[in-house]
Amino acid sequence: MRNYEIMFIVNPNAAEEEIDKINAQLESIITSGGGKVEKIEKMGKRRLAYEVDKHREGHYVLFVTSANGDIVRECERRLRVMDAVIKYITVRTDEEGRRLEKIKSYRQKRAARRSKSAKAAPTQSIEEAMQ
Amino acid sequence: MKSARDKEKRPGGQKQYYRRKKVCKFCVERIDSINYKDVKLLSQFVPERAKIMPRRISGVCSQHQRQLNDAIKKARNIALLPFATE
Numbered sequence: 246m247r248n249y250e251i252m253f254i255v256n257p258n259a260a261e262e263e264i265d266k267i268n269a270q271l272e273s274i275i276t277s278g279g280g281k282v283e284k285i286e287k288m289g290k291r292r293l294a295y296e297v298d299k300h301r302e303g304h305y306v307l308f309v310t311s312a313n314g315d316i317v318r319e320c321e322r323r324l325r326v327m328d329a330v331i332k333y334i335t336v337r338t339d340e341e342g343r344r345l346e347k348i349k350s351y352r353q354k355r356a357a358r359r360s361k362s363a364k365a366a367p368t369q370s371i372e373e374a375m376q
Numbered sequence: 377m378k379s380a381r382d383k384e385k386r387p388g389g390q391k392q393y394y395r396r397k398k399v400c401k402f403c404v405e406r407i408d409s410i411n412y413k414d415v416k417l418l419s420q421f422v423p424e425r426a427k428i429m430p431r432r433i434s435g436v437c438s439q440h441q442r443q444l445n446d447a448i449k450k451a452r453n454i455a456l457l458p459f460a461t462e
Contacts, residue, residue, distance in 0.1 A: 252413075252454055294458040303455070307413075334454040341409065348408050 246280070246311045248342060253324055253333035254303035257290060263329055264304055271308060274319055280312030297331050309338075398435025402444075410443040412450035418457060422448065426458040 251271070255264050264287065272282050288305035297303070310316075317335055324333040401420075402410065410417070421429045421436070421444055428448055431441045451457040 254455065293455040294452070295455055297455055332455060334450065336412065336450060345408055 246313060247337055248309070248311050248339040249317055250336045250338050251308040251310065251317070251320060251324075251333065252336070253306055254293070254297070254331050255306060256329045256331055257300055257302040257304060259304065259329045264306060267327060267329065268306065268308075270323065271320055274323060275308075275310050275312055275316055278312065278316035278319065280310055280316045282308060282310050284309040300331055303331060311339075400435060400437040400440055402440040403437055410440065410447045412447045412454070412456070414447075415451065415456050418444070418448050418451055422457060424461060426461045 255267065268285055268287075272285070275282050284307070286307040286309075288307060290302055291305050293301055293303055312320075321333065321335060324330045401407070407417070412418070421434060423429060428445060431438070434441075436444060448457060452459050
């Protein structure tokens, strides 16, 4: 299982229910394939940086999932077929996530080491004061 | 980000330019992940023509410039950033 982010843009004229319907469809594809949907984020209506199919705005939706390649391929196929979806992108995020975790653990270790050496003197004095 | 140039006269009469050392924004501020969704951050590195700012101007280190490149290109793909402005 890998982590993916699927982001897509829905036609600005689409109703809220239509977006929900697309979301439900995608969710069912992912869960039925054995994947997991971690987050569905409707980022709302945004201005597009350039014109896409004569549209200047669009509803952005973000899916954060853990799935495998087949599921993602199926999702992309569905998104391509849907008329309301004007653009989509899939980004794999597990490698990036692992990298970030490594940095974080390294920082924590370093901070712990530093605080230990820094703490050694003051804690002693506090103990002495209490005695 | 333009470097501050200080004119200074040497005893020989030649002008000497002092250039401020540029530093990588991501290293200094400890920004680990350069995400394609973070338009506010990315747009600092795309001037008005929407081209990616070269390293020699922004001072970003090579590792972060590479990540920045990828992020900007992803953002362009999903219309968060423009490919070019007229």
